[in-house]
Amino acid sequence: MRIHKRGTSRRKLAALLLAGVLAVSGGSVLAAAAFAGQSPWWSQPAAAEQLGTVACGDIGASLASVPEAAQADIDLDLADLDAQVADAYRSLWEPGSGGDEQRVMSELGKKRSASLRKLAASAGPDSGLPADLSGMANCSIRRDLVVDASARDYAPDAAGPAAPSKAPNSGPVALGRGFVAITSVAPNVARPTRTGPATGTFTSRCGRNENGHLNPDNVIVAPGVSNGAHHMHDYVGNLITDAFSTNGGLAGAGTTCTNGDQSAYYWPVLRVLDGTVESDLKAPGGGRDHNKGRILQPAEVGITYSSTDGDAVHAMPRFLRIVTGDAKALTNGPANAHASWSCTGFEDRQLADKYPICPAGTRVVRILKFPDCWDGRNIDSANHRTHTAFSKAGACPKNFRVIPQLVERVAYDVPSGVRFAVDSFPEQLHNPITDHGDFVNVMTRDLMDQVVSCINGGRRCG
Template identity: 55%
Template sequence: MTPMTRPRHRWRVPVKVRVLAAGAALLLGGGATAVVAADASAGGAHRSAPRSAEAGAATATTVVCPDVGDRLSEVPGPARQRVSAGLAELDAQVAHAYEHAAGPDGDGDGEAVLGELRRQRSETIGRMADAIGEQAGRPAALTGLSACTMRKVQQVRAQDGNGDDDEAGDRDAGDAEAGARVLRRPLPGGPAPADFADIRSAPAVSRPAVRAGGSSGTFTTRCGRNENGHFNSDNVIVTPGVSNGAHHTHDYVGNLSTNAFSTDASLAAAGTTCADGDRSTHYWPVLRLLDGSAAPDARKPGGGHDGNMGRILRPASVTLEFRGSPVAKVTDMPRFLRIITGDAKAFTSGPGNANASWSCTGFENRQLKDKYPVCPEGAQVVRTLAFQSCWDGRSTDSANHRTHVAFARRDGSCPRGFRAMPQLVQRIAYDVPKGTAFAVDSFPEQLHKPVTDHGDFINVMPESLMARATACINSGRRC
């Protein structure tokens, strides 16, 4: 990756009109009025939400657009900067359209909003296609991704009012009650009570048993839990060279220098919070408490500027573990391998690339994919991000940052053309105050849905350390 000049940001539009102003008023101006600090014991009373929070609580409007970045198949080096700037510009355009669509007059001007958005996206995608076409075949199919739609989102779980006593109805009713324990009404911009569920209602999960010839060891790299406060709203993998390319704040551990303008050389030369000279970078969206507390970044990019309100909750612990394959020995990860897991746009793009899971300590055999967990008293909230464990043997990245790696099949084997490598699992645990709502940072139109959680990783381990990790995993040891 080559250094990039800092692009101008004439397309940057603060997402803080109407709907987000309402969210700020609820979270900041009105204390914890919309958030329930409820007594979870029997008979506990909820704090009443104001009338403004009651109105329109059943549905929300969001904007749904094709994910252009996910459709990229080739981005030549000389085109990277313009493509990266184009992707960031597309995100800003969608955020601006969402801001208007979600406002009180959104229904009346929806057609005009979508028409203007299509025009903007067509111009931006055309410039991106031209940049790629100067070095390779012009991707004409990209220009068909300009059109977007609006979607009404059900924000309150439908109640089963027919008295049926079936298991699904009981589970839905239990989840609705659990959601109401932490959030009385949907917050403007999300999340909603329907986004929470009692962890005890989650399905049990299992992992394939290790067979003969498999690799059962683990290697843990110790990088702390961001005690040094390394945060930014960049994304050096998806939008390199663009400040605030993520539109939400990332929490970092490992490499101390990571930002939008990092290069392989700068990462290799930087300091680290990890042991044994591991300069890898790990990052994920911050988790915020929605308890009415003002956040220091309430008016900054990645924070309130982009619709992310609430106080950032620091992890209680971070575990970074590399695991083996149940059916094969693993090969070393290449240095500077870049991987993203999960999908920051999964709510509007669909769950095809979604991969985060949520649980509670003491219940980690149960995992939620599209709900935040409501944990029993004394249990921590746990996010788990299990990365792809199969590599194509050639590339350290790909145009859409996905096709050079793959997930193992259900039986643990890699798809044809891929080989097993150590699987990174990021596990982040939090002490969430009892009865308090929380949410991950997200793009504004994603409504802070839990399915949008994601993790990012760049391998900057010394080759000798990676070889040690691989040997440990293949020999069945815990290191």
């Protein structure tokens, strides 16, 4: 049974920035400036001639609890709110749309008001939503958010297919401000130190999505909604994962994992902007949602479980849902940003809001770390986050228990000198800080017991 509750506490900004991803050279990535008392990147003044984006309050993140019987209706309402923002962004910035800012934003506010009233009625008095919803209905055009995250830096022009870079191996100038040479970044990530005895690892080998399992759904955040993600996802593991997957369906499905792990692992695709286009150029989740270019199949996919600090781990329940990262981090800020970017051979240097330019012969690497603490009761929560948490200084929050930490490492052979971008919601402008991953545990109890035994016993399995 899914139980939808969440705590009301919020992480404070200073504690939200990832220590291992922030400090980089050249003034290029994330808000190392925040620690020096300077304005962070998401609140800097606008630059001239800068593209803006549509910023709205994240309603789903504000939910404290919802009745289980109303969850399906609320999921649909939240998906409608996402679609409204995407439509408004398209109306404003697509060539030939004739978007008028005042008219578009006024219409968006009216649509959001209607959806919010409907959602609040379903969610009930304990939802955590304010009695006056007008503030949450209103959105703004934010140009300050994209000083170093312009759509011009990451994505092709909206009017047509991607254009290749001006010259191969021509460096950051040709690729845009959204890219930084990994060789210019100082090492900023230390090897983890495990003080406890649980030093083992468990690996599921699930392939590289050779079977082309792709869709723009999200069964965790938008179940029952086609194109609920507004961007394309890569899947490995469970063979049937889409918006309409049920627990029973997932449990009865096949898997790409060699050990029988039926879990669903998925993340946004990476596209290269080399002048070629994908078959979804005019489709939802693809070009219609400003995700253009050729989808790259991963060259490597690593799925590994371990104990962050060496503390003994407990078994995850079957059908536990866990998300990491924030698909709306550009407008939400970096509170839940837990993805990083690097290159093979340089993984002690990681970036968050820039893409890496990798030396010849190396691969672009995405690293997605998932929460390693669970509340011991719920397989999901109203905002899909607060039933899990990241440990801090080797400790889980009170009444939470340590679970195996899932780390996904996905590497790509990106052609030298060619721009690339992660798929995103249209208004998130392909900023790499929006990278994220989703996981549904569908391991059998026997397989999960193996995971726990290998980690706690200090063995390397899989």
